[in-house]
Amino acid sequence: MSEFDLDLFVIGGGSGGVRAARIAAQTGAKVGLAEEYRFGGTCVIRGCVPKKLMVYASSFSDAFDDAEGFGWSVGATSFDWWKLIAAKDTEISRLENIYLTNLRKAGVHVFTSRARLTDAHTVELVNGKSFRAKHILIATGGTPFVPDIPGAELGITSNEIFDLKEQPRRIMIVGGGYIACEFACIMNGLGSHVTQAYRGTQILRGFDDDVRDHVADAMRERGVEIMLAHEPASITKEADGLHVTLKNNDLSIVDQVLFATGRHANTRGLGLEEAGVKLKPNGAIAVDEWSQTSVPSIYAVGDVTDRVALTPVAIREGHAFADTVFGGTPRKADHELIPTAVFTQPEIGTVGMSEAEARETGEIEIYRSTFRPMLNTLGGRDEKMLLKLIVAKDSRKVLGCHIVGHGAGEMAQLVAIPMRMGATKEDFDNTMAVHPTAAEELVTMRTPVE
Template identity: 55%
Template sequence: MSAFDYDLFVIGGGSGGVRAARVAAGEAGAKVALAEEDRYGGTCVIRGCVPKKLMVFASGYGAMADEATAYGWDITAGAFDWSKFSGRLNSELDRLEGVYRKLLAGSGVTTYDARARLVDAHTVALSTGETVTAKHILVATGGRPVRPDMPNAHLGIVSDDIFHLETLPKSILIIGGGYIACEFACILAGLGVQVTQYYRGAQILRGFDEEARGLIAESMRDLGIKLHTGTNIVEMHRAADVDDDLMSGPAEDVQFGGATSEAPGTGPIRVKATHGAIEDFDVVLFATGRTPNTADMGLEGVGVTLGRAGQIEVDAYSQTKVPSIYAIGDVTDRVNLTPVAIREGMAFVETVFHGNPTPVDHALIPSAVFTQPELGTVGLTEEQARDQEPIEVYCTSFRPMQTAFAEKPNRVLMKLIVSQKNRTVLGCHIVAPNAGEMIQLAGIAVKMGATKEDFDRTVAVHPTMSEEIVTMRKPMRTA
């Protein structure tokens, strides 16, 4: 008889934790329990990928009527009904959470709707008052959005809150330039909201290919988004609680404080920017970063090492400094993507319960940014590649047939980064409608180590946007 209550105790009911629990119980025959303090499905299903992508779909329909007119259809766009959409959205999220619960139950996993905290290397204390033991503990608690450390930050919302708005605002200020900020800027603009975006850097989407970033920024401005780079927020107050003269000095002289209040109150939020502008917005959204969910979990007390950002430090097998404790997903801050967390969970089960040490492969992971148009990317950017070795850059940008016929200014980008030495395609970057769908397939070729000549030998599918990926014969430039 085992000395422990469970073979595995998983903390966190998101995609990675649920997959690890299900596979360990259902395929490896382990006795497994899982604790989740909030909703099953985690960030991706409840407050991330799934509801965001449904909002992307919703935001795209508004422009269809105008485009259809160019194709001979007599269609008039009506008003967007936020309450109708959000009601259906919440119903769908409830359904998906139910699916996650059923999958766990069907695999024989015991679930606790409770917060879990580590007591020692094999013991977990639950907020229900129960204490359980496990041979192995897997932490999969994910991450959460954070507000900046400034007075009145409580007046703003974070990405989790978008899905719970009772009404759609007429105007919004989005602070940040990462993929979350840019995705919601495009979504809300498509739904008819007046969107302003501040980003302190020189260009949005830091870390992505420079050329792709530039085209997306241009496209966002074409959507009517007031995108201000090199700009940050200096001060914010509830407009009804502050006199204009409190915010009238030069940006560098403005002092925080003044009308700080404990309760959010009501009415527009008055914001002062570093470029001196003072504007009122119905909502301010902070999309300025996320942090791992490691606070008050007892991790350091039992010997688990945390990094500077609060992430759990693990080795290639997702094992912490404490041999019985592992961690996967965003809480480790390696590659914060849902499919990666699932892969890490599968590798953990293979390593621990099948006796087959399996490191997680974090190389050449395709990803997409669901702006309008989308960005699909895999491998190295031009900037990363040219710092590594001599390269050739194959690139084309053009107006796609569908929108060009409707006399729209939309442009797309197809780009390959190729090693001069061995002709391997080091990176592929696509800015276009449905780029996420395209990059999934391109990612297979890049992961296999395909060369530029392999791409060239592939016959084009015509007429499509993606055919340009296999028809670019001469490099645009070398580096």
């Protein structure tokens, strides 16, 4: 008789944990999974999926504005916040059910419960029931960080904005990362007056500087008030709204404050320290390249490890873990050349190095094109697209590709494939253009900028 009840117990029912549990179970392993909230995790329930639905909703304001230039007569339009939220809820519930159904079809024992470690092989549920597992996987993701200022409890995070009963007429979004910028554009497109307060000197830290400047300018043109080198000092509730006092003593009066000030690993109360699992200084779980922690029987994937906080990365890490430990095909998740999109308006798609990063590796050439796409001509919109390639001068290898504009995320996914194969600038040049498209600029830029 085995000393273990299960071959694997997964704590966390998000994208990474669900993928690992399903793949492991399909090899014949006996798998349990506990999720305390809803299956699908941050991405499906309160992240990527509902956000993208709201991005689509907010983009219709552009379509209505542009339609007249293309010969359409559009009458009076109005937006119903609650109708969008209700439709979003229906879709999220459908997706959650798919996640749960697929787990059960794979043979995973599912527990809707919080779980914690009591030792290197034991998981305990809140009802006191415990399981001995040969391997344990932590996939509890991340949680929003809220700054410690007076009145912070009056604000909300990206967790709560999807469930607001009413659309705020005036909203302050605190932060300059992709979540803050995406929601600034969403709420602006839906008709709210948006103020974005960020303590840094430019939004979207970590992205290519040309991209940052281009998107910031476009957001301002669309009506988002971006306040750089500003951050709240306190919030009070008054009769006319929330009074946000900034650290420079300026005052903003809004109906809602959204904190998008970063996320941290969701590791509290999991019993990790008691089990001997080493944590990073920021509270994330320290793992090696195989996603194994300092305790050999315990692994971790996804945002809880603070490697690359993206859903496809968590899925790839979870799958690699299951293949390695249960599938007999050891492999590591490759964190190089990860394409990503930021669903601002205009949209960002990027893969590879920024210009600043590339300059640290040696001599480079920059190919850049800024133009008004055909979509904006008849609509009378002045907003431009940006396409930028960063090329190593000696090897001619394309080190980075950065796109801002309609369909940028779709382009980034496709261009990531040749880049991972080591494509050179001449490989791009020798590829026939698809005309008329915005993406053809990727293969028609011939002269490097000064």
